[in-house]
Amino acid sequence: MSDSTEDRVAVTVLGAGCAALSLAARAAEFDSHDFTIIDPETHKAGDHIWGFWAMPWLGEASAIARKKWFKWRIISPDRMVERTSENHPYLALNRHDWLGKCRKKAVAAGVRFLREVASSGTAQILDSRPPPMPRGVMLQHFSGYEITTDDDAFDSDTAILMDFRCDQSRGIHFIYCLPFTARSALIESTLFSTEVAPKSFYDMAIRRYLSGIVGVKTFHITRHEQGVIPMASLAQRDPSLTGIGANGGAIRPSSGYAFSFIQKQIDQMKTSARKHKPLWVSVPHSRFELFMDSIFLRVIRDRPALAPQIFTAMAARLTGDEFALFLSGEAGPRLWLKIVLAMPKWPFLFAVFQSDQAGKS
Numbered sequence: 001m002s003d004s005t006e007d008r009v010a011v012t013v014l015g016a017g018c019a020a021l022s023l024a025a026r027a028a029e030f031d032s033h034d035f036t037i038i039d040p041e042t043h044k045a046g047d048h049i050w051g052f053w054a055m056p057w058l059g060e061a062s063a064i065a066r067k068k069w070f071k072w073r074i075i076s077p078d079r080m081v082e083r084t085s086e087n088h089p090y091l092a093l094n095r096h097d098w099l100g101k102c103r104k105k106a107v108a109a110g111v112r113f114l115r116e117v118a119s120s121g122t123a124q125i126l127d128s129r130p131p132p133m134p135r136g137v138m139l140q141h142f143s144g145y146e147i148t149t150d151d152d153a154f155d156s157d158t159a160i161l162m163d164f165r166c167d168q169s170r171g172i173h174f175i176y177c178l179p180f181t182a183r184s185a186l187i188e189s190t191l192f193s194t195e196v197a198p199k200s201f202y203d204m205a206i207r208r209y210l211s212g213i214v215g216v217k218t219f220h221i222t223r224h225e226q227g228v229i230p231m232a233s234l235a236q237r238d239p240s241l242t243g244i245g246a247n248g249g250a251i252r253p254s255s256g257y258a259f260s261f262i263q264k265q266i267d268q269m270k271t272s273a274r275k276h277k278p279l280w281v282s283v284p285h286s287r288f289e290l291f292m293d294s295i296f297l298r299v300i301r302d303r304p305a306l307a308p309q310i311f312t313a314m315a316a317r318l319t320g321d322e323f324a325l326f327l328s329g330e331a332g333p334r335l336w337l338k339i340v341l342a343m344p345k346w347p348f349l350f351a352v353f354q355s356d357q358a359g360k361s
Contacts, residue, residue, distance in 0.1 A: 008034040009278060012117060015039075015128035018050075019245025019262045021099050023126075024106035026266060032275040036112040036122070048095040048225050049178065049186055050259040053088045053324035057267050058260060064101060065091040067180050069159040074315045076164045076308035083320035090159050090324070092178050092186070093259070124278040127241040128248075131234040136194055138297055140256035143202035143226040144176070144188025147210075147219040154179035154214070164308040165213060166205050170197050172300060172307040175209045188225075192300060192307070196228060229256040231297060233290060242281050244269075249283035252329065254293040260328055261285070285329060292336075298351040306347060317342035 009032060013020045016039035027035045054062050062068075068089040073082045107113075117125075133139070160177035167173060171193025179185040187210065189202035210216040231253050236243040243249070250261045264284040272280045285293075300307050315323060317338050325331055326339060340348075 007276070008032055009276060010034050010036070010123045011126060011279060012036045012038060012122040012124070013126045013128055013244070014117070014241075015245075016041075016113070017128060017245065018095075018099070018259060019248070019250065019265075020126075020128040021102035021106065022262055023244065023266050023269070024109075024111045025102035026270065027106055027109040027111045029270055030273055030279075032277075033273065033279060035106075036114060036118070037106070038115070038117055039113050040115055046225060047223065048227070050093045050095060050098070051178070052091055052093070052257070052260040053085070053328050054091055055088065055260060055324075055328050055330070057263055060101075061093055061098060061259070061263065062091055064097055065093045066097070067092045067178070069157065069178075070320075071157055072159040072161050072320070074162045074311050075160065076312045079308075079312045079316075081312050081315040082158070083315060083318075083323060085320035085324050088321050088324035088328070090161070092180075125241050126244050126279070126281070127236070127238055128243075128245045129237050131230075131237045131243070131247045133228075133230045133234065137234070138192060138194060138231040138301055139196065140190065140192055140229040140231050141196045141227070142176070142188045142190040143199060144186060144190075144224070145206060145221045146184070146186045146223040146225075147221055148184045149216050149219050150183070152182040153216045154182055154185050156181050162311055163209070163213070164311075166209060167201075168305070170195075170201065172304045173205070175205065175213075177209075177214075184222075186225075192231065192304070194301075202226075229258070231256055233294075242278070244281050248281050249285065252285060252293070252327075253290065254296045255327055257327060264329065289329060295348060295351045299347045302351070303347055306344060310343060313342045313344075314339060 011033050013023060013035060016037050020037055024035055024037050052058060068091045070089045071084050072090055073080060156179045162174040164174045166175055171191050173191045176188040176190050177185055187206050189205040191197060210219060233249060233253055237247050245262050246258055250265050251258045252261055261284045268282050269279050322335055326335060
């Protein structure tokens with residue numbers, strides 16, 4: 001039997017983005033907690049595609065995904081690696097579809113939505129607002145278009161996760177291409193660097209890719225999306241509050257992936273929930289994963305020219321399902337060993353040495 005409202009812990013969640021609404025959608029599973037979402041409507045933005053690998057904890061998201069690909073590629077100027085994911089396909093989910101579904105479930109579960117924090121009655125505040133990004137931090141920044149073409153141009157069965165055949169003058173740069181049909185796709189110019197590029201740079205990269213690689217001269221833009229994701233472990237926005245989502249360490253530093261890890265974080269919150277106790281929020285990455293990510297980021301920051309080799313070598317060493325497990329935080333010792341053996345040795349050993357020296361200073 002559920003606790004009465006008086007017996008429940010009152011939880012207020014600041015923000016109404018992915019983490020807040022994903023948690024609110026599962027309010028009915030938290031018998032001893034009562035949720036209020038503080039939604040100043042600043043989260044209302046254009047639609048966006050979230051990519052993730054199908055995993056057991058992502059069943060609801062997978063069910064409403066717009067498209068799934070069992071085959072994908074990573075391409076460098078001198079190598080193309082194609083893999084098939086039998087059990088863990090890559091999926092694309094529209095932001096508005098997910099948030100709309102979550103909001104409906106939250107309302108049905110009795111979650112309250114307010115414009116500002118009530119003056120009293122809150123036992124715990126969870127802060128899902130984005131953390132600040134310090135200057136100089138490595139960023140994953142991108143700009144792209146959803147387009148249609150007049151003729152068949154894309155292989156709709158194959159997602160292009162990274163294609164490095166583009167201008168590398170501003171840092172690690174690749175094209176991300178999700179073909180929804182033979183005549184429609186999301187094309188994004190994506191960079192790993194410390195500085196965001198001007199819009200003209202991304203636009204030119206996309207047009208050159210479509211013209212020179214895909215063979216498309218004319219196309220119709222149906223939607224634009226852009227974003228900046230920190231590739232680092234960042235301090236919380238307000239240390240006095242409990243952070244969740246990106247503000248609670250959910251973003252995987254090495255990849256910028258967040259959606260899958262936000263859902264994993266909420267699973268952990270549900271499992272650890274106790275009557276009459278505040279919710280406990282943990283970072284959904286192990287210390288080992290974060291350490292290895294720090295080494296990886298040091299290497300690609302210091303030696304960006306190695307990035308195409310590193311990503312294609314990793315993809316070539318792993319099966320498609322192993323690659324998906326690794327990027328979803330599900331790699332065990334055997335899989336980590338395969339990844340380590342795939343990497344160029346000296347740059348990574350030097351990065352480990354630098355990390356060790358930094359730890360001693």
